[in-house]
Amino acid sequence: MSHDQKSIHLRDMHGLTVRGPVEWTEEEKAEIAAIVAKYPTQRSAIMPVLWKAQRKWGWLQFEVLKLVAATLSLKPSEVMEVATFYTMFKKEPTGKYLIQACHTLSCALLGADRVIRHIETKLQLDEHGNSPDGKFTLMRVECLAACGSGPMMQINDDFYELLTEQKVDEILDAMAADRPLPVPRPEVDQWTYTPVS
DSSP: OOTTOSOOOHHHHTTOOOSSOOOOOHHHHHHHHHHHTTSSSGGGGHHHHHHHHHHHHSSOOHHHHHHHHHHTTOOHHHHHHHHHHOTTSOSSOOOSEEEEEEOSHHHHHTTHHHHHHHHHHHHTOOTTSBOTTSSEEEEEESOOSOGGGOSOEEETTEEEOSOOHHHHHHHHHHHHTTOOOOOSOGGGGGOOOOOOO
16 A cells, blocks of 8 residues: 555555554543543544544554544544545554655745655665665655745654755754754744734
8 A cells, every 4th residue: 555545445454553452541531631621522622632643553543543433432434534634644654754745836846856756765765655674654745834945844743844955864864863853944033024014
């Protein structure tokens, strides 16, 4: 199953499993109750609870989606439709570092394809976007809302913008060696906004 596929079927998910029991700890149950209390309905808490589940298990295997549904008193299909709509929710295992490289128009015009090819070559990715050591997974994704500072990529939760091959090498080399990473968004300080009075 490729990361570039737009849909995933239940039959594809049953062969993939997470390790360990699929259940919340008492502490997690309390945290989820606090999350749910912020919303007018339990259904409104699907996304934050999916995030919590993904952070715990690394990806959203079907048993995990069923647990989220039970936790929120919803049908599994209601949780599944949210989880499969957004690319930020992982429906299969990925490497420790999930690289989501934007390839839509703004980033493409600024060299995204060149940067993506460089990542693929540097990490020796297979046809599913995984590195031989299993540490990295690359996905081409649609807009990540950083159009003014492309080409860009998101690695796990951090944005890296205004990418060049040299910047990509610095970032990936640090990750491969488990060294501290460069500051994710130093370019933020270059953007200024002056209100009109």
